[in-house]
Amino acid sequence: MSNTDSFLDEVSEEVRRDQLYSYARRYGWIAVAAVVLIVGGAAYNEYRTAAQRSAAEALGGQLDAAQQTTDPAARADLYATLATQGADADVIAGFGQAQAMAEAGDAAGASALLDELRNSTEVSPLYTALATLKWAVVPGAVPPAQDRIDALTTVIDGGSQMGLLALEQRGLAYVELGDIEAAHADFEFALADPLTTAGLRDRLTQIIIATGGTTGAAVLTTPQVQTNGN
Known part of the structure; x- marks a missing residue:
């Protein structure tokens, strides 16, 4: 009986091994694809984070350079260029541009820009409130x-x-x-x-x-x- 049991155990083991290989051949690609997706997703997130950090640093440098420009009209032009680089840049540069325009004597232009910012639906409530306060006190163009x-x-x-x-x-x-x-x-x-x-x-x-x-x-x-x- 022991030899028979041993033989049956070996047969059962071989059957299980064949089934395992069959499953691996049939569904193994799913595991491989999952690994590729996980590794690829992690690499993409790392790349995106690095790209965002680099873009933020570049924008910060440009904003600082604009702020250091002594001529108000030239400073307003630099801010206007930066305002095309995305929502956050649009708000930050918009405030700087309005300030520079007011200093350059274009009070009406500064007021119009702040009015646009305060009524924007894409700007956070904090920034629309700040734009409203600035709009209300523009020298030479007080509403x-x-x-x-x-x-x-x-x-x-x-x-x-x-x-x-x-x-x-x-x-x-x-x-x-x-x-x-x-x-x-x-x-x-x-x-x-x-x-x-x-x-x-x-x-x-x-x-x-x-x-x-x-x-x-x-x-x-x-x-x-x-x-x-x-």
Whole structure:
């Protein structure tokens, strides 16, 4: 019986080996393809990461070179060229270009560019809020007070990180329209926010007093307490 059992075991082993070879011949290409895909995917991701890093470094160098250009008109042209290199470059270069255009005396062009950026659907809310704030204060091309109020209200209502600065600018627009009560409401609301900086508190307090208002003692003494603490 032992010889028979041994023979049967050997036969079973050979059958299993033949089946394994058959499966390997039939489906082995799948394993090979999987390995190739994994290795190829890893190599591609590494290449893409390196390419993105290289492109970012190159863009950073170009932005720095543009910033170092002393002639505003030439600087605006350099930024305009960089704005064609992708979404991130478009936003960063757009702000630089608008600043350079304003310095070169093209306030209307700077305002138009910032207006385009603030209304873009491809720009993050943080950047559209920043573009709105810059658009509202372009020297020589400040929009009408009501237009500024409408645009800044969108920033404020949207819960942007720029909301406190938008409150300051909206309050100034209200002052321009003669609506001192609405202006003081914006200023006081910003003063009550714990995130308001000492510099902004100083500006708001001075504007309130200059426009005939008063502020609470706690608000007035906050900057002094911070200064003594330093």
